[in-house]
Amino acid sequence: MQQFADAKRAYPDAILFFRMGDFYEMFEDDAVLAARLLELVLTSRNKGKPDEVPMAGVPHHAAHGYIARLLELGYQVAICEQMADPATVKGIVPREVVRVITPGTVTDRDQLDASTNNWLGAVEPERDGAGLALLDLSTGELRAAMARDLSALLAELGRAAPRELLVGGAPEGLPEAVAALRAALPGAAVREDRALDDAEAPAALGALASDAAGLAPAARAAVARALRYARACNPGVELPIAYIGRWEPSDALVIDPSTQRHLELALSARGTRDGSLLGVIDRTRSPAGARRLRRQLLAPLVDVARIRRRLARVEALVNDPALREQLAQALAGVGDLERLSTRAALGEATPRDLGAIRDGLVAAKQAIALLTKLGGGATLGDPLFEPASADTLDELAEALGRALVERPPAQPKDGAVFVTGYDRALDEEDELRRSGSERMVELEARLKRETGIGTLKVRFTRVFGWYIEVSRSQAGRAPEGWRRKQTVATGERYTIAELDDLADRILHAEERRRERELELLGELTRRAGAASSRLRALSALLARWDVAGALAEVAHRFDYVRPEVDTSSALLIEDGRHPVVERLAAAGRFVPNDVRLDLEGERLWVITGPNMAGKSTLLRQTALTVILAQMGSYVPARSARVGVVDRVLSRVGASDDLSRGESTFMVEMRETATILRAATARSLVIVDEIGRGTSTLDGLAIAWAVAEHLDAAIGCRALFATHYHELVELADSSEHVANYSVSARELENDVVFLHRLVRGATSKSYGIAVARLAGLPESVLARARAVLAALEGAPPGSGGPTAKAHLGGRGAGQLALFAPPAAPPSHPEIIETLRAVDVDRLTPLEALGLISTLKARL
Numbered sequence: 001m002q003q004f005a006d007a008k009r010a011y012p013d014a015i016l017f018f019r020m021g022d023f024y025e026m027f028e029d030d031a032v033l034a035a036r037l038l039e040l041v042l043t044s045r046n047k048g049k050p051d052e053v054p055m056a057g058v059p060h061h062a063a064h065g066y067i068a069r070l071l072e073l074g075y076q077v078a079i080c081e082q083m084a085d086p087a088t089v090k091g092i093v094p095r096e097v098v099r100v101i102t103p104g105t106v107t108d109r110d111q112l113d114a115s116t117n118n119w120l121g122a123v124e125p126e127r128d129g130a131g132l133a134l135l136d137l138s139t140g141e142l143r144a145a146m147a148r149d150l151s152a153l154l155a156e157l158g159r160a161a162p163r164e165l166l167v168g169g170a171p172e173g174l175p176e177a178v179a180a181l182r183a184a185l186p187g188a189a190v191r192e193d194r195a196l197d198d199a200e201a202p203a204a205l206g207a208l209a210s211d212a213a214g215l216a217p218a219a220r221a222a223v224a225r226a227l228r229y230a231r232a233c234n235p236g237v238e239l240p241i242a243y244i245g246r247w248e249p250s251d252a253l254v255i256d257p258s259t260q261r262h263l264e265l266a267l268s269a270r271g272t273r274d275g276s277l278l279g280v281i282d283r284t285r286s287p288a289g290a291r292r293l294r295r296q297l298l299a300p301l302v303d304v305a306r307i308r309r310r311l312a313r314v315e316a317l318v319n320d321p322a323l324r325e326q327l328a329q330a331l332a333g334v335g336d337l338e339r340l341s342t343r344a345a346l347g348e349a350t351p352r353d354l355g356a357i358r359d360g361l362v363a364a365k366q367a368i369a370l371l372t373k374l375g376g377g378a379t380l381g382d383p384l385f386e387p388a389s390a391d392t393l394d395e396l397a398e399a400l401g402r403a404l405v406e407r408p409p410a411q412p413k414d415g416a417v418f419v420t421g422y423d424r425a426l427d428e429e430d431e432l433r434r435s436g437s438e439r440m441v442e443l444e445a446r447l448k449r450e451t452g453i454g455t456l457k458v459r460f461t462r463v464f465g466w467y468i469e470v471s472r473s474q475a476g477r478a479p480e481g482w483r484r485k486q487t488v489a490t491g492e493r494y495t496i497a498e499l500d501d502l503a504d505r506i507l508h509a510e511e512r513r514r515e516r517e518l519e520l521l522g523e524l525t526r527r528a529g530a531a532s533s534r535l536r537a538l539s540a541l542l543a544r545w546d547v548a549g550a551l552a553e554v555a556h557r558f559d560y561v562r563p564e565v566d567t568s569s570a571l572l573i574e575d576g577r578h579p580v581v582e583r584l585a586a587a588g589r590f591v592p593n594d595v596r597l598d599l600e601g602e603r604l605w606v607i608t609g610p611n612m613a614g615k616s617t618l619l620r621q622t623a624l625t626v627i628l629a630q631m632g633s634y635v636p637a638r639s640a641r642v643g644v645v646d647r648v649l650s651r652v653g654a655s656d657d658l659s660r661g662e663s664t665f666m667v668e669m670r671e672t673a674t675i676l677r678a679a680t681a682r683s684l685v686i687v688d689e690i691g692r693g694t695s696t697l698d699g700l701a702i703a704w705a706v707a708e709h710l711d712a713a714i715g716c717r718a719l720f721a722t723h724y725h726e727l728v729e730l731a732d733s734s735e736h737v738a739n740y741s742v743s744a745r746e747l748e749n750d751v752v753f754l755h756r757l758v759r760g761a762t763s764k765s766y767g768i769a770v771a772r773l774a775g776l777p778e779s780v781l782a783r784a785r786a787v788l789a790a791l792e793g794a795p796p797g798s799g800g801p802t803a804k805a806h807l808g809g810r811g812a813g814q815l816a817l818f819a820p821p822a823a824p825p826s827h828p829e830i831i832e833t834l835r836a837v838d839v840d841r842l843t844p845l846e847a848l849g850l851i852s853t854l855k856a857r858l
């Protein structure tokens with residue numbers, strides 16, 4: 001308990017897993033908490049005595065799953081191990097915390113998503129802005145930036161979606177900052193980080209100190225916080241981080257978290273990957289490629305030259321389908337070199353991991369060889385087009401290839417790791433062990449002969465070692481000199497000097513072999529670990545090509561076109577489509593539409609049209625096309641010209657944020673406020689059905705004022721979908737506003753959606769027709785038509801009274817609505833027949849016959 005108390009004092013915030021034999025035990029508050037979270041039995045130690053403490057435990061071999069569960073809930077777990085074999089120690093076994101596992105610092109493959117970075121974030125707010133550091137220990141990547149203001153910070157955090165976030169800074173505002181970030185990042189474990197004094201920072205930065213010197217003070221402090229935390233979680237381990245990457249938030253197209261959600265970029269509204277844009281375009285073949293694609297999608301570029309470089313890579317692969325296919329196959333064999341390399345650097349690589357590095361390097365070399373064949377005419381000046389100079393780590397590949405068996409085991413103890421002929425000493429021990437086993441077989445044959453005992457066996461078990469077993473019935477015939485070792489149900493077990501001798505030799509050979517194997521394994525792991533920066537560079541190069549190949553594949557398969565990206569003020573999309581809707585909801589019958597916005601000309605389109613016509617789809621597809629183009633992808637259109645956009649802002653759909661206790665209308669207004677504050681003339685704004693959550697006149701007034709503000713004060717490109725037909729009048733007063741509508745045709749009481757955008761406004765919502773499609777009862781629909789007719793008949797501006805007077809005499813529709821529903825039809829004889837059926841006795845054929853009879857009667 002003294003040891004426990006010491007460890008707990010050193011790691012007060014973590015749940016302490018205290019190793020005792022085959023269990024990890026938890027004590028005191030940890031035990032009470034873990035018992036509840038993990039549904040463990042809560043017991044106690046020293047029961048009934050004054051020093052009784054609560055206790056709960058998990059078997060060490062099952063700890064993995066329990067730890068994963070605790071991490072999911074945002075907890076930290078400190079692993080306190082026995083540092084020596086209890087059998088060889090007198091008194092209490094020494095124990096130490098060897099690792100603290102936290103959501104943002106796990107490196108265990110089973111607890112990571114291969115296609116997503118696992119970021120630990122650190123934020124250092126200061127007067128104006130905040131320093132931000134992102135550390136992915138699993139890939140060895142560390143990045144730092146300064147965010148100008150809260151919205152920039154939230155945008156960066158929204159893209160990275162860290163699993164864990166440390167918040168530091170001045171103690172005054174800290175609790176508020178933590179609360180705000182916790183609300184903004186529901187998926188992250190947000191922690192208040194203790195003060196970081198000037199003396200501590202250099203130690204935390206370690207070898208990265210000189211690299212960090214160039215950072216702004218707040219960014220440097222954030223980096224130091226992330227590193228201090230990661231170091232504390234991995235005591236005594238050299239972190240596999242070679243340098244600090246920097247990024248400039250303004251280099252990326254800004255997509256704030258709510259826009260990212262609205263547009264369903266990485267996750268669909270249902271929270272699945274299917275149904276998101278990423279789900280459609282992710283055809284990458286390697287985990288590092290998948291991670292890269294996700295990052296590019298959430299942080300498209302604004303620099304035209306860089307965008308064009310990316311597009312040129314995609315184009316090169318679109319134009320060479322055969323090479324693209326071969327490249328895809330090679331990349332599929334590369335595996336996760338990036339994460340494997342950090343596992344090696346952390347000394348965590350298993351024999352299987354080393355085998356995976358070997359195989360990955362072979363595949364990487366093939367991929368590089370293919371890339372050197374890629375035509376490079378249009379691609380001058382792109383460093384990625386000189387793959388011939390790529391470092392393929394041939395010596396490491398060769399060393400691993402020479403050493404390892406084809407399929408190395410998951411753990412060293414699971415079997416042979418090295419090929420015969422790799423190491424003389426290892427082979428010798430192996431030979432001794434093997435010949436020893438052969439000698440045992442010979443011994444068994446000889447003893448059988450000498451004693452004449454037919455059932456005699458020489459065998460081995462882990463617990464008792466080697467022995468001679470004689471069945472019970474023949475036990476009397478065992479010679480004098482044999483020593484009895486053990487009596488078992490099936491017979492007697494003996495040993496003799498010769499057997500002990502031989503057993504010793506085998507055992508020693510086995511032990512020495514194991515030692516040698518671990519030694520060699522350590523050497524090889526260190527070698528791979530030492531190459532981890534080079535491995536990561538190779539992985540990064542291939543990840544970029546993986547992304548280009550995936551986007552080329554998507555472009556080819558789904559018929560996308562290379563967008564023209566420039567600094568013009570235009571956004572021209574000819575026959576544009578929604579990349580997700582055309583694949584899923586409207587597969588095979590998607591109606592393409594044109595959008596032509598221009599800052600100098602018509603820059604704000606007011607789009608009216610019935611419900612379900614496709615307004616929201618058009619708005620989103622326009623935003624998605626811009627995002628795709630600026631991330632360097634082809635786009636779903638016949639042609640597209642995108643004058644770069646600095647941020648995409650959206651206000652889409654009605655979503656109640658009940659968990660945050662906000663009404664739909666409040667959320668709507670908050671998002672609108674963000675848009676109006678953040679939009680610049682170079683932004684693309686899409687506003688979908690604003691003003692729904694309040695009274696009609698209120699809503700119309702707000703929508704009107706917002707549209708006017710976008711046009712006159714901000715003057716950006718914008719699409720404004722609305723059900724307030726009154727807004728079409730805006731076009732009369734501004735040359736920059738145009739009216740469009742999505743057409744529908746009415747056939748009797750039915751409505752047919754053409755999904756085609758046409759110039760001009762519509763005046764009808766077809767709400768009742770849509771309600772009919774949705775299956776509202778006919779009586780309700782009839783009544784709605786009557787009410788509508790009455791309201792429309794009322795003179796404009798007169799509001800309620802006239803309409804009410806008109807509706808005063810309640811007609812037949814009203815009565816029908818309140819009439820009791822007709823009794824459901826009853827068919828007593830059918831019910832009787834069904835009651836009488838003995839289902840268990842019925843053959844399938846009889847059952848079919850029965851259904852047919854019943855149906856006929858009905």
Ligand code: ADP
Nearest residue numbers: 585586589590591611612613614615616617755
């Ligand atoms: P609105 O916002 O006008 O009510 P939506 O954009 O939500 O309409 O579209 C309703 C449905 O119509 C979509 O879910 C989609 O299945 C279909 N749809 C929309 N646009 C198109 C289109 N251009 N071609 C084919 N189907 C479409």
Ligand code: MG
Nearest residue numbers: 615616617688
């Ligand atoms: Mg809509």
